[in-house]
Amino acid sequence: MSDDDLTEAAAAIRRGEAVVYPTETVYGMGADATNPDAIEHVFEIKGRSRDKPLSAGFPDVDAALEYVVADETEEAFMRRFLPGPVTVVVERRDTLSDVLVDGRRRVGVRVPDHELARDLFRAAETPVTATSANRSGTGSITHPSQLSDEIRDAVAVVLDGGTTPGTESTVVDPGRGVVHRRGAMADEIEAWLEAND
Template identity: 30%
Template sequence: MLLEIHPEHPQPRYIARVVECLRQGGIIAYPTDTTYGIGCSIFNKKGIERIYQMKRREHKKPFSFICPNISEIARYCRVSNMAYKILKRYLPGPYTFVLDATRDVPDLLVTRQKTVGIRIPDNRICIEIVQLLGNPIVTTSANLSGEEPCGDPRSIEDVFGHQLDIIVDGGLLSTDVSSVVSLVRDTPEVLRAGLGDVSWCS
């Protein structure tokens, strides 16, 4: 089901509707500051498994998740002084930062190295959803694994159909992906160059 939400002034009743869907175990597609993402609550184990299946994605590739603010990141990740300064400078923005996970992160989202990827996109719709929900949501690009990300909500509906409970239509977006930067060690390491500038890592 497509649900149009204003990108600059998200309607509270629609945000509440999406959050209720997530609380009931639903899976949604939603806009970020790069392209569209697919997600569910990070505590929805069945939902996470469903996303793996619908994307045809290997389980050895854990999903990242979206937090509403840096304080929330500190609950789920170990944040050094160096990492905190970087997070404060570049978030919200088109970055996924990899950090050591705490025990609060569900096992399905943790890598073998006990790390996790986190995002705070510069997008009002998805941030308001996460804030009202009260916990992070999974984030992975809205596409089948190995294919191009999708920035058109109607194309997402064509690909995934009724596998998604709600497709939040926040307008047409790019097909860009976030830059992925590891902050596990003292020196930032670029794992993927995307929309976010990574020249500061060198």
């Protein structure tokens, strides 16, 4: 994996194409989360139903707060657990495409605890879709060698970061105190929610 690969992947995202990148959980599929056509392309590649929202990835919490609205509790939660294997559900601003979340007001925010993923998001200079790099209904990808030919052919660049742990992120709505999916750090997250209720 070279700097050229990263530059090429970021340029592909800006052009509206999709790329595959590693995170601290599984491999993700990234496209410009403000571009409806790019998001549609991700849904098509994955064979994913449009009513299953995609999350948006950011290099840091401050970058995320430019695209979402977080109250005091939500921001405190984000600053405590991000970067990390957590998807934080908060209200989106209109700069994130309706297509991302099927018109819903809330969106999942990811700031991966993975340097290469965050470098990609920074270089792309736009929020990037954060969804697993697999066809819907099939297992998550923990190494580029597991990518289907179908996905490999459909994306512009695959960033190889070696093997990822494979544990899914915990999906949590801290403003409502709801854990939608238990994954990495779930016990710690639930303890925080209880303490800050």
